[in-house]
Amino acid sequence: MSQSPTPSSASSHPPDGGLPAWPTRTGPAVAPSEDSFSELVRGICFKTGPPRTVGVELEWLVHDAADPLREVSADRLRAAHTVLKDLPLNSLFTVEPGGQLELSSAPAPSLAVCVEQVSADMVVLRGALAALGLRVTGLGTEPSLPGERLLREPRYDAMERYLDRAGPAGRHMMRSSASVQVCLDAGYEEPGPQGHHRRWRLAHLLGPVLVAAFANSPVLQGRLTGWRSTRQSLWAAIEPGRSAAPPLDAEPRRAWTERVLDAPVMCVRAEDGPWDAPRGLTFRDWVRGGGPRPVTEQDLAYHLTTLFPPVRPRGHLELRMIDAQPGEDGWRVPLAVTCALFDDAESSETAYRLVKPLAERATGGPAPHNALWRDAARSGLADPELREAATACFATALQALPRLGVGEELTAQVDAFAERYTRAGRCPADDFLDTCLDIRPGRGPAEGPAAHGTVRGEDAPA
Structure with a gap:
């Protein structure tokens, strides 16, 4: 919920609480109308081009370095943020309402440059946290009981x-x-595999595949939820007017403007x-x-920052469905796979045929409020299709990465992930579950990160 990177075809992109740059207007000022607001949305949300x-954007949970189940107090987090905000980073550093940390990269001219710059920032960030006895953890949801909301601002209070x-x-x-x-980037104005219409559709059809492949949040507040991606189930439980x-x-x-x-x-x-x-006020009502x-x-600019669909057009396309990943550099894999399937023309066409x-x-409804997205969040890659x-898709991405100028190290990392998880029908959540559960029939949670909770029903994360 903070600043997104701004690909080249997008206008400048501030934090969610800030305001985007509007198209330059000429001529005398006129009172805003429904038509003028529609024109603004159409003009800023799909900036087309090559x-x-x-x-x-990398969001991280923050835990005690020695004991990840020990609650990190709000005062300790605030003190850490005071130190972290002055770090020399290429990325924008921000804090989420619960104290999660976020790095939002600058727009990079290539996948390789993006990985290099953010990796360097993560070294600096981890070093600063280690000096404070803290660490970041790559999980889609907090496995322990969360503390208070850290940010007390009018926006977050109202939200x-x-x-x-x-x-x-x-x-x-x-x-x-x-x-x-x-x-x-949103893609070309003209039709075709790299046109914005096709990339928009690909993002929504590939989205549940990314949810399933990278699901990494089976626990919330000390309880197994029955979902591989509890985080995605939370988005689906938010009212559709905000998340669909x-x-x-x-x-x-046209569709996004009406939305x-x-x-x-x-x-x-x-x-x-x-x-x-x-209550019940829509933006159209307000305009009228x-x-x-x-x-x-x-x-209107502010209203746009309060909409949370799985794919959000903000000049560029913001794909929001992937759980935080384990390990120091696990985030590189979903970034590399997604970029390869979109920005390599041959792979983009292949990926579209695969997910169509x-x-x-x-x-049953628009994403993520339908059966496909729910199955992806609940079952991960235990779902055969x-x-x-x-x-x-992983095989296609691996073929594309060399064409995008990616080095052997990142390609090998993607291949290792595919071998460990994707080809085996597993996702990172399954590793976490293996540490939590005794798999013998009739047994509940064993000793592990979630052992202090109970197994809940499949539809109970909210």
Whole structure:
């Protein structure tokens, strides 16, 4: 929920609490209208052009270096943030509401440069944390009981109150989740394998494959949830007005514009007092005069930062469905695989053919509120069709990486991940589960990271 990298075709991209740059207007000022707001959304959310640059956002949970189950106090986290914010990094450093750390890379001209720059930043970040007795952990959800919300700002106060209306899933997402978000250029204006319409569709069909292959959050608040990706199940439990994708078969700009205007308003910025929005107010209602005050273009910019679909167009495409990954450099694998399947033209066409049949399972609603996305989050690659698609996609990506100028080390890392997990029908969550469960029939959790909790039903993470 903070700054995204800005590929070359996108406008400047601030933190979620900030405001994007709008298209330059000429001529006399006019009062905003529904048509003018629609024009703004269409103009800033799909910046088309040759796919050239790549970025990544890495969210991390923060744990005690000696005892990862020991609660890290809010005062200790705040003290660490004071030190970390002054580190000499290429990436933007920010803090999430629950105290998670995030690095948002600068837009890089290639996958190799992106990996090199962010890897260097991670060395600096880990070193600074180690000096404080802390470490970052790559898991999609916090396995222990979380502490208080660290950030107390009007935006996050209003967000939590809004999300609480639909249940605790939004609160868990804010305080207890972490991800790897891949940012890619939207693509050409013209039709074709690298056109923005095709890349938009590919992102939504490949999305559940990425969820399943990189699922890494089977535990939440000390309890096994029954999901390989509890983090993804939390997003699906948030009300669709906030988290659902627009209709996939519609023209992307038009569909997203309608989605933005019809989405509920989460908060109304104010000089003083709470930022709570009236219940049931959509942005379209506000534009038509139904809000607490006249709406402005800055309100639209802010509204865009409060929408959380699995693929968010912010000039570039922001793929938000991948759990944080284990290990010091596990994040490199989903970044490399995703970039290879999008930015190598041959692989992009192959990947689209591989995942296109999955659309038949995407029944019951838009992503992530449908059967395909739920199956991916619950079963990971234990789902045979997702395992087949993921295995083929990894093979395609491995063929593409040399063409993208990637070195042998990263290619070998992707291949090792595929051998350990994808080809075996496993995901990182399965490693975590192996440490938590005694697999003999009739036994519950064994000693391990989740042993102090109980096994819950499949639909209980929220």
